[in-house]
Every structure is written in C-alpha cells, then in structure tokens.
Amino acid sequence: xxxxxxxxxxxxxxxxxxxxxxxxxxxxxxxxxxxxxxxxxxxxxxxxxxxxxxxxxxxxxxxxxxxxxxxxxxxxxxxxxxxxxxxxxxxxxxxxxxxxxxxxxxxxxxxxxxxxxxxxxxxxxxxxxxxxxxxxxxxxxxxxxxxxxxxxxxxxxxxxxxxxxxxxxxxxxxxxxxxxxxxxxxxxxxxxxxxxxxxxxxxxxxxxxxxxxxxxxxxxxxxxxxxxxxxxxxxxxxxxxxxxxxxxxxxxxxxxxxxxxxxxxxxxxxxxxxxxxxxxxxxxxxxxxxxxxxxxxxxxxxxxxxxxxxxxxxxxxxxxxxxxxxxxxxxxxxxxxxxxxxxxxxxxxxxxxxxxxxxxxxxxxxxx
Numbered sequence: 503x504x505x506x507x508x509x510x511x512x513x514x515x516x517x518x519x520x521x522x523x524x525x526x527x528x529x530x531x532x533x534x535x536x537x538x539x540x541x542x543x544x545x546x547x548x549x550x551x552x553x554x555x556x557x558x559x560x561x562x563x564x565x566x567x568x569x570x571x572x573x574x575x576x577x578x579x580x581x582x583x584x585x586x587x588x589x590x591x592x593x594x595x596x597x598x599x600x601x602x603x604x605x606x607x608x609x610x611x612x613x614x615x616x617x618x619x620x621x622x623x624x625x626x627x628x629x630x631x632x633x634x635x636x637x638x639x640x641x642x643x644x645x646x647x648x649x650x651x652x653x654x655x656x657x658x659x660x661x662x663x664x665x666x667x668x669x670x671x672x673x674x675x676x677x678x679x680x681x682x683x684x685x686x687x688x689x690x691x692x693x694x695x696x697x698x699x700x701x702x703x704x705x706x707x708x709x710x711x712x713x714x715x716x717x718x719x720x721x722x723x724x725x726x727x728x729x730x731x732x733x734x735x736x737x738x739x740x741x742x743x744x745x746x747x748x749x750x751x752x753x754x755x756x757x758x759x760x761x762x763x764x765x766x767x768x769x770x771x772x773x774x775x776x777x778x779x780x781x782x783x784x785x786x787x788x789x790x791x792x793x794x795x796x797x798x799x800x801x802x803x804x805x806x807x808x809x810x811x812x813x814x815x816x817x818x819x820x821x822x823x824x825x826x827x828x829x830x831x832x833x834x835x836x837x838x839x840x841x842x843x844x845x846x847x848x849x850x851x852x853x854x855x856x857x858x859x860x861x862x863x864x865x866x867x868x869x870x
Contacts, residue, residue, distance in 0.1 A: 505628075507741070508852060510859040511644060515636035519625030520594065525587035526636035528571070528643060530859065533581030537572045538646035542586075545642040548682070548844040549635065556685050556701055556840050564588050566639050584643070588635050594832075598624045604820045604828055608810040615821075631746045631838065634845045641848020644855035654854065657681065658717035658846040660688040660839045661803065663697035664704070673718045673799055687843045705836035708813035712747070713839045715846050716803045719854060722789065724780070724797035726857040733793025734857060741849040742804045747838050750805035754788025762786070769798075795857075804846060806838050 506514040510530050517524030543565070550564045571584030602623045605612040610629035614621040625632065648654035659681045661668045668690035681687050684694035686701065697713075704711045727734030739751045759767050769782035769791075782798055789800035811834040818828045835841065 507744070508856045510863065511852065511856040513637070513640045513852065515633060515640075517588075517590075517633070517636070518622050518627040519590075519630035519632035520598070521590060521622075521624075521627075523587055523589040524633060524636050525585065526640045528584040528586075528640050530856075531571070531579050531581070531584055531643065532647070532859070533579055535579045535647060535650070537568070537577050537579055537584075538643060539566075539577075541646050542566055542639050542642040545638050545645075545844045545848065546635065549638045549841055551835075551841070556698065556835070556837060563591065564635050586636070586639050588639070590632075594624075603822075604826060605818055606810070606828060606830070607816045607818050608807075629746070631835075631841075631845075634745065634848075637852070638844050638848045641844075641851045645847065645851035647855050648851060648858060652721060652723060652858065654719060654721040656717065656719045656847045656850050656854075658715050658843045658850075660686050660694075660697065660843060661714045661716040663688075663713035663837060663839060664700040664711040666693060666696045666700055668693045671716070673801055674720065676718070681843065685840065686837075687840045701837045704808075710809035710812055710835075711837050712749075712806045712808040713837065714803055714805050715839060715842055716801070717846050717850055718802075719789070719800040719850055722795045722797070722800055722854060724795055726854065726861050727790065727792075727794035728857075728860065729793050733790075734795055734853070735790050735793055737853050737857070738800075738802060738850065741853045742802070742846060745804070745842065745845055745849060747806045747809065747842075748804055749807045751802070753790060753800075753802045755786045756788075756803060759786060800850075800854075802850070806842060809835050809838055 505516065506512060512529045514527045546564045546566065566586045566588060569585040569587060571580050571582050573580055610626055611621060614629060621627065645656055657676055657678055659671060659676065663686065668688050671689055676689055680689040684691055686694050686697045688694040688697055700711055735753050738753065742748060742751050755767065767786045769784045769787050771780055771782055774781045779797060782796065785798045785801065788802060789795055789798040811830045813830055815827050815829045818826060820826055
C-alpha cells in the first residue's frame with residue numbers, strides 16, 4: 503500500500519507529474535464537518551509552483567475539484583470517501599524525451615526502474631514533488647478537523663538554508679502570517695534576506711541548496727499515540743521522511759539531546775493550579791513521551807537535501823550502462839524549502855488527525 507497513508511483517517515494519492523492530473527481519496531473523515539474549501543485553497547496556494555524567483559516557474563493553479571464525499575446542498579462531509587482531483591495545466595512531458603535512455607544523478611530514475619522494470623520519464627512520475635499537491639489538500643482538511651475539534655494549531659517555517667540559521671523563533675507564538683512575510687518563509691527577516699541571497703547565488707551558479715524546516719503543533723492534548731510500534735514520534739518521522747528530498751528528522755531537542763545529561767534533559771512535572779492539568783516545566787521531549795503526546799507543544803524538524811536537478815554537467819550512465827555526461831534543462835526549484843513548508847504542516851496534520859480519531863475509538867472500546 504505504498505500509495506496510501508494512515509489508519510482511521512486514511513488517504514490514497516494518485517497521478518503523475520506530467521500526466522492528466524493528480525488526486526487524493528480521503529477515507530475516514532467524520533460526517534457533518536463543514537468542508538474547508540478556503541483552508542485547502544490557501545494551503546495549495548502556498549505549495550504551488552510559480553510563486554516567484556525562488557520556485558519553479560511552472561504555472562499550475564492547483565484548484566481542487568471535489569468529486570465526492572461532500573453534501574451538495576449543505577457543503578458538509580458525508581462520512582463517505584472524499585475525492586479531490588487537480589488537473590495538470592502546464593505539463594510538458596516531451597521536454598523529458600531526451601532523458602529516456604539515461605539516469606539523472608540523485609533522482610529516482612534508476613531505483614524506480616530497478617524496482618518496477620520501467621519508469622515514467624516525464625518529470626519522474628510519482629517521484630516528483632508534484633505528487634504533494636494531493637497530500638497538502640488532504641492535510642488541510644485534517645488540519646481543519648484538528649482546529650475545530652481541539653483547537654490544534656500547526657505552524658512550520660524555514661529555519662535554515664545553506665548553513666544560514668534563523669535566530670530564536672518562539673514556538674508558542676509564531677504564526678503563518680509571520681512565516682509568510684518573507685519569500686523564503688522564515689520569520690526571522692534578517693536571516694531570511696541572507697537565505698534568499700544564498701538561494702539566488704546557487705541559482706546563478708546553476709546549483710541548488712538545502713536546509714531545515716521546523717514545525718510546532720500547539721494544543722495537542724495528552725494521550726495521542728500508541729505504543730509500541732505506532733508511536734507518535736515514529737509515525738511523524740515516517741510521514742515527514744516520505745516527503746521528497748527529506749534526509750533527517752528530529753523531535754524535541756533531537757540530536758542536541760545527545761550532548762545533555764539526563765538531569766538536564768528530563769522535563770519535570772507539575773500541576774497547573776489554574777487548569778489542574780499535569781504540565782512539564784521544560785519541553786526537551788518535544789511534547790511526546792513514550793510515543794504518546796503529553797499535552798505540551800509538539801516540536802519537530804526535518805532536513806531537506808539540495809534539489810537534485812542542477813544546471814551543471816554531471817557524470818552518469820545510460821540504461822545500457824555506458825558512461826555519458828548530462829546537463830539538466832527546464833523548470834526546477836533552486837531550493838525546495840519555501841514550498842515544502844505547507845507540505846510539512848500537512849503531513850503533521852494527517853498524523854495528528856489520524857491519532858485523534860484512533861484515540862477516540864480506543865476510549866469508546868474501553869468504556870472511557
């Protein structure tokens with residue numbers, strides 16, 4: 503089931519980068535929820551290409567056509583599978599004809615052919631980040647359910663590009679308005695200018711750069727996640743590492759925790775006198791302990807490699823194994839991070855929404 507994701511809230515995506523279009527089927531969405539057209543459109547707008555000089559110039563409006571699962575008169579979800587499709591309007595499959603007999607370095611050309619015996623040459627087929635249009639639409643629906651039912655807020659931002667890091671970003675107050683004030687989607691405007699310069703410089707050199715996106719989920723209640731193999735951290739990691747170009751994941755202090763002692767990393771508990779809730783005084787754990795949410799803000803990060811398509815000559819081989827030289831042409835992002843911000847938010851939303859619904863059914867099953 504490599505094209506499906508989730509358990510109770512389950513999505514299946516379909517379509518190729520330069521085919522007729524892409525789509526997603528969402529199964530398990532509760533009935534009676536007002537379908538969030540505006541939220542979906544907003545997130546798709548943040549993901550789409552053609553936003554400016556930092557992104558691919560491909561022009562796709564990416565408006566969602568809803569085929570099923572929404573009441574025609576009231577606009578609420580029916581509880582049945584929701585299907586959304588997105589037509590490809592600016593596909594150029596023949597621009598890839600010259601790549602049919604060679605493997606592009608660090609792309610999925612060789613590995614897809616090794617796995618299936620053939621591959622879709624145009625744009626890499628489903629290996630393309632174009633596939634994420636379907637995830638972002640489904641993730642926006644999941645996010646709306648989380649916000650309405652539990653007040654959960656999910657915000658991601660670009661925290662590092664080409665070794666240039668943002669300063670302190672307050673995980674409890676950062677919002678999307680602050681993130682979207684800069685082209686690179688970094689809320690630290692001074693750092694953002696340096697990041698943009700680094701991306702522009704790489705593009706001028708025919709090269710690309712990578713970086714790190716951080717994300718927070720505020721308002722997640724304690725008790726979401728399942729031991730042992732369905733840990734919330736494990737499923738967040740799997741979700742985010744399924745995105746194209748991802749190379750590393752961390753939660754809470756992540757790798758920095760390895761440099762602390764237990765006395766420094768442990769999060770002391772206390773009872774909040776105002777709410778009566780059990781809280782932690784610090785949040786080194788990033789809101790998850792034992793694979794289950796503890797009620798604190800979930801903090802995570804995911805690293806993205808430089809875009810594999812560069813406009814320099816590179817050594818490669820043909821399908822017949824002969825050495826050759828390849829130089830890419832066409833429309834590509836010099837850095838994937840600005841457009842990846844809503845992708846990260848959407849994958850986090852999909853995992854959390856799934857665990858929200860699983861937690862509900864678990865409690866019903868035990869009489870809770």
